[in-house]
Amino acid sequence: MIRRLFIANRGEIALRIIRTARAMGLVSVLGVSEADRHSLPALSADEVVVIGPAPSAQSYLDVGAVVAAARAGRADAVHPGYGFLSENAAFAQAVAAAGMIFVGPDLASLTAMGDKLMARTVGIAAGLPVVPGGEAADKAAARAQAAHTGYPLLLKAVSGGGGRGMKRVDAPDQLDAQIDMAMAEAQAAFGDPRVYVERFIARGRHVEVQVLGDGHEAIHLGTRDCSIQRRFQKLVEEAPAPAIPADKRAAIEVAAVNLARHLQYRGAGTVEFLVDAETFDFYFLEMNARIQVEHPVTEAITGVDLIEQQILIAGGARLSLRQGDIRPLGHAIEVRINAEDWRADFRPSPGRVTRAAWPVGPGIRIDTHIASGGEVPPYYDSLIGKLIVAAPTRAQAVALLARALDHLTIEGVDTTRDLHRAIVADPRFVTGGVDTRFFEGLAR
Amino acid sequence: MSTPDLPLSPEDVAEIAAILDGTAYQRLDVTTARFRLRVARDGDGFTQEWTFGEDAAPAATVEAVATADTGPGVRAPLPGTFYRAPAPGAPPFVEPGATVGPDTVVGIIETMKLMNPVHAGAHGTIAEVLVDNATMVAKGTVLMRLDDTAP
Numbered sequence: 001m002i003r004r005l006f007i008a009n010r011g012e013i014a015l016r017i018i019r020t021a022r023a024m025g026l027v028s029v030l031g032v033s034e035a036d037r038h039s040l041p042a043l044s045a046d047e048v049v050v051i052g053p054a055p056s057a058q059s060y061l062d063v064g065a066v067v068a069a070a071r072a073g074r075a076d077a078v079h080p081g082y083g084f085l086s087e088n089a090a091f092a093q094a095v096a097a098a099g100m101i102f103v104g105p106d107l108a109s110l111t112a113m114g115d116k117l118m119a120r121t122v123g124i125a126a127g128l129p130v131v132p133g134g135e136a137a138d139k140a141a142a143r144a145q146a147a148h149t150g151y152p153l154l155l156k157a158v159s160g161g162g163g164r165g166m167k168r169v170d171a172p173d174q175l176d177a178q179i180d181m182a183m184a185e186a187q188a189a190f191g192d193p194r195v196y197v198e199r200f201i202a203r204g205r206h207v208e209v210q211v212l213g214d215g216h217e218a219i220h221l222g223t224r225d226c227s228i229q230r231r232f233q234k235l236v237e238e239a240p241a242p243a244i245p246a247d248k249r250a251a252i253e254v255a256a257v258n259l260a261r262h263l264q265y266r267g268a269g270t271v272e273f274l275v276d277a278e279t280f281d282f283y284f285l286e287m288n289a290r291i292q293v294e295h296p297v298t299e300a301i302t303g304v305d306l307i308e309q310q311i312l313i314a315g316g317a318r319l320s321l322r323q324g325d326i327r328p329l330g331h332a333i334e335v336r337i338n339a340e341d342w343r344a345d346f347r348p349s350p351g352r353v354t355r356a357a358w359p360v361g362p363g364i365r366i367d368t369h370i371a372s373g374g375e376v377p378p379y380y381d382s383l384i385g386k387l388i389v390a391a392p393t394r395a396q397a398v399a400l401l402a403r404a405l406d407h408l409t410i411e412g413v414d415t416t417r418d419l420h421r422a423i424v425a426d427p428r429f430v431t432g433g434v435d436t437r438f439f440e441g442l443a444r
Numbered sequence: 445m446s447t448p449d450l451p452l453s454p455e456d457v458a459e460i461a462a463i464l465d466g467t468a469y470q471r472l473d474v475t476t477a478r479f480r481l482r483v484a485r486d487g488d489g490f491t492q493e494w495t496f497g498e499d500a501a502p503a504a505t506v507e508a509v510a511t512a513d514t515g516p517g518v519r520a521p522l523p524g525t526f527y528r529a530p531a532p533g534a535p536p537f538v539e540p541g542a543t544v545g546p547d548t549v550v551g552i553i554e555t556m557k558l559m560n561p562v563h564a565g566a567h568g569t570i571a572e573v574l575v576d577n578a579t580m581v582a583k584g585t586v587l588m589r590l591d592d593t594a595p
Contacts, residue, residue, distance in 0.1 A: 019453075040496065043496055043497070180530045180531060180534075181530070181559060183531065184530060184531050184552075184559055185557075185558075185559055187531070187532070188554060188557065188559070189557050339556075347521070347522055347560065348522060348524075348555040348556040348558060348560070349522075350522075350523060350555065350556065355493070356493065356494070357484075357486075357491040357492070357493040358491065358492050358493075359486075359489055359490070359491055359492075360457050360458055360461045360483065360489075360490045360491060360492040361458065361461055361462075361489050361490050362458070362462070364458075365454065366454065366492075371493075371494035371495055371496055372493055372494060372495040373495055373496065378523045378524055378555050378556060379556075380556060380557070381556050381557050382556045403488060403489055404489065406486075406487065406489070407486045407487070407489045407490065407491050408491075409491070
């Protein structure tokens, strides 16, 4: 039985988890760094425990410090959110060893999916198609693997997720420089410099499937399309994935459920696929064994609170939802508002938000931890909020998104708002079903 | 530091906007000891603007490194952690005496988990490196002195 939930995260997702915890009658205990002591999540949680100093390595990424804070908060469960320690098997183990429930999948699933290489092996074992590629522990191994895989190729952090440390390499002479940067970013973000070399499919779409499992049963909650990315950072996500033939979409969903069943998966997870934009052939990429940034678009079309499902399953409950209960309705789109100067190569723009006016109205959801006077510290990622719109049809959702962006004003830091205005005005986006090269072709 | 509850749920705010929509009022301001909420008409829609207690002091403070702000120099293009080398244990990008051009990468600043290159910004010779490796710097901090009088 979970009564006191420790939240080992910050920003909008911390506030999002606090809201569901409150609705479920749980006591929320938030772990914060020194830099986040006065954040909106800290003001909103029932109780707050300081984990450590501002830098993530000494607070949100410090397994010992986070577990100690959760124990000090007398928590009986720990929700890791996304990023930070959410997919760290050692953390899940430490939480369990301290007698608390980890709100996430079993250790076996985390281990199987925590590493892209093992994920690939497990995907093959579950009968899912995969893209050609292989691991590289150092530069020499990367050169050898690259020669084997062919160009263009992708370098990915083995322990990564969310695009950090991911680089595209078009020709052999670029390889050395890109490996240095990829390994440095992988080390900084995940504490593991190993990279994975993978063949780059030019006209691909990024389509993922939300799954829920209780160790016995597994269901899917439909697709999301996250093809609009810049340097593998998602900018826009929508549900369901538009412009995919019904039989292909069903095949992707079935493959995701097959993987969840193969893993006897417990909790919420996302199975990511690379989909060929012309043939709709699909390849399993990885599974994110956690809640994702873009989960609200799935919530918007299914009416299911995914954080609540995570907490219920972690508490030992069997799935109360059946596949037949999931009847997605309408269309939802999320845009990420980041504190970045998108016209200056997306340079991070930390600082104080002097004014934050977010849109409000029917079909509009805002997930943010930033109010007027809010602080965007330089230590963490740049997401300051998410604007989610939902409407009966995709065309209506696109129109609502355009209007909502007009009613969004952030002053004091630069944001990606106007980038999203350019995206929503792009005829390719209005039509729907774009591939991952969309961003390169965006008129600016 | 914590308060027992969020003042109003997102649904409450949406309802306030819907109520306003049926009236001639332009906006609604609610101010309490803990927060201020303004729901305002904005063309064909509504905005919500929240402000929380004034005691919420600036949370993040970047310790600026005191450096003499004279002469041509390489400045931090953004706040973050300054690194002299591309990877731990690797040789620094530049040492004093190195000849650089505007696009020469002389360091990295890690901000928000991203590695941002620092360019020299001008032709010259690196005269002195003023900031230690792995130091938190403010935007505009002079990282290196640049001697641009060389031929």
